[in-house]
Amino acid sequence: MKKIIKGLVVSSLFLLAACAPNGDSANDKQEPVELVISTWGFAEDFFREEVYKPFEEEHNVEIVLDTGNNADRLNKVRQGTADVDVIFLSDYYAQQGINDGLFETINRSKIPNIDHIYDAAKAPLGEEYGPAYTIAQFGIAYNPDEVAQPITSWKDLWSEDLKSAITVPGITSTSGPMFLDAASKVSGSQEFNEDQAFEQMKKLMPNVVKEYGQTSEFVNMFAQGEIAAGPIMEMYFADLQEAVPNAEFVSPKEGGYAVMNTVNVVKGTDNKELAEEFINYLLSKEVQEKSAKEKIDSPVNTEVQLSEAEAEGLTYGEDVVKSLVVLDMKFVNEHSKAWINRWNRELAQ
Numbered sequence: 001m002k003k004i005i006k007g008l009v010v011s012s013l014f015l016l017a018a019c020a021p022n023g024d025s026a027n028d029k030q031e032p033v034e035l036v037i038s039t040w041g042f043a044e045d046f047f048r049e050e051v052y053k054p055f056e057e058e059h060n061v062e063i064v065l066d067t068g069n070n071a072d073r074l075n076k077v078r079q080g081t082a083d084v085d086v087i088f089l090s091d092y093y094a095q096q097g098i099n100d101g102l103f104e105t106i107n108r109s110k111i112p113n114i115d116h117i118y119d120a121a122k123a124p125l126g127e128e129y130g131p132a133y134t135i136a137q138f139g140i141a142y143n144p145d146e147v148a149q150p151i152t153s154w155k156d157l158w159s160e161d162l163k164s165a166i167t168v169p170g171i172t173s174t175s176g177p178m179f180l181d182a183a184s185k186v187s188g189s190q191e192f193n194e195d196q197a198f199e200q201m202k203k204l205m206p207n208v209v210k211e212y213g214q215t216s217e218f219v220n221m222f223a224q225g226e227i228a229a230g231p232i233m234e235m236y237f238a239d240l241q242e243a244v245p246n247a248e249f250v251s252p253k254e255g256g257y258a259v260m261n262t263v264n265v266v267k268g269t270d271n272k273e274l275a276e277e278f279i280n281y282l283l284s285k286e287v288q289e290k291s292a293k294e295k296i297d298s299p300v301n302t303e304v305q306l307s308e309a310e311a312e313g314l315t316y317g318e319d320v321v322k323s324l325v326v327l328d329m330k331f332v333n334e335h336s337k338a339w340i341n342r343w344n345r346e347l348a349q
Contacts, residue, residue, distance in 0.1 A: 032062040035271055035278065038077070038087040041067030043296045050290050055281055059274065070174065077102050077266055085269040086278055090174045091124050091132065091260040095329035098129055104265040106130055110276040113283035113301070118321050121300040124260045125329060132260035133282050134297035137315040137324060138175050139256040141240050141249045142229035143222070151229060154182040154252045158200075162207045167218055167230040170211040171343040177332045178257040179231050180339060181325070185254050194339070201347055211348075219243060233259055238295060238313050249313075251323070258324035261297070292316070 039047075044065070052063045066073065066082050070093040076082035078100060089097065097103050105128040108114055114122055114131055121132040142151045148161045157166055169175045183204070184197035209227050212218045215236045221227045223243030232240070234256075237249045263282060265275040281287060288301040298315040299306075306316055315321065 030060060032056070032060045033271065033274060034064055035061050035274060036064045036066060036083055036085045037278075038066045038068075038073045038082065038084045038266075040069065040088065041065070043294075046291075046294055046296055050294075051282070051287055055278060059277065061274065074102075084266045085271045086263060086275045087266055088133075088261060088263050091262055091329050092174050092177070092332060094129070094262040094264060095125055095333050097264065098125055099333060102267055103129055104267050104269065104272055104275075106265060106276060106279070110273065111280040111283070113280050116285070116303055117283055117300040118302060118318060120258065120321055120324075120326060121260065124262060124326075130262050130264035130279060131283065132262050132300060133279075133288075134261045134291075135300055135315055135321055135324070136259040136261070136298055137234040137251060137256040137320070138178050138231060138259050139234060139249060139251045140229060141222070141232045141237055141247055143244050143247055145246065146225070146228035150248075151250055152253055154231075154254055155186045157207065157229065157231070158186060158204055159207075162229060164207065164209055165228040166207050167210055167212050167221055167227050168204070168208055169231065170213050171340050173213055174259065175231065175233065175257070176343075177336065177339065178259075178325075178327060181257070181327060182231070182252075182254070194335070194342075198342060198346055201343075205347060215239070222247070234313065234315055235259075235298065251320075255323060255325040258321070258326045260326075 055061060056063055066076070066084055070089050073082070073087065074089060074093050074097055077084055077087060077097065087097070108127070117131060118135065121135055123129070124132050140151055140154070140157065144150065146165070151157070169179055171177070171180065180197050180201070181192055183200040184192045187193065187196035187200040189196050209221065210217070215232065218230060218232055219236070219239045222240055234249055237247070240247045263279050265272055269275060283301060285301050285303045288299040289304045291297045292299040292304055292306060292314060293310055295313060302318065306314070311317070
């Protein structure tokens, strides 16, 4: 009997120790792991509440954001001035990161949701690197009250009816090389031809009020009636419609362009497996559906089903995605410096 009581006392002492507030028991809650995500910062309230918070709670993680534009954030990683684990970049800038050896190769077996996204999104920059978590479309927006005929083609932007009535993206923007490729197509070249593209651009300049570097500039000019049309990413079309409700967005008959926003793991991170878990979560039907229904990002997960109203303004559906022109970002980055210099010499206003 004494042995039994003694045993109960010892057991009780161990239980008390385990419950002590400063104890070293395995039952103590560990401090959350910090995961630093480099991103643009738009729709931050949505992402914090609907995307980051559930992941934090499930994985005992604290997500810290480093925000800014593509170029600035990539430079931080390049210069080692930001301790980043995961980075969101457009494919144009992500390719630069790959060229500079800034990203870890990913273990696709740890990201099974890749099997449930569009083929175009699975490995836009190679199997070793991150997927696209959203695909936007670069096409044309116009005000039907300000144009003589409906716009259906890239070549319609060269119409004399649009003299001093359009804007185009600058060559240093994500969509700048896409529009240069469109100019090559309008020139009649089947393959990209730099000389013909620049000659075609020279013909367009009388129609151009101003090059835009940020989408807000396009929206302001459109809202104030300074322009009637211009090439823009579909994801920003809702902003135009707020200013001009009857505005229209078209995918040109020659094809709109795929704008892929990618997610990669930064080289040197101590949280590679956690970063891959986050990427897998980002591609899940649940996250992709929430983001799409809030008109934040177009979904790449093929299991997401949207009504016509929910899909409005989004790049949605396999047929739409397959119709988009996808530029070779290795080729673009190899030639971008020469294109920028030539643009500034021959076209800059």
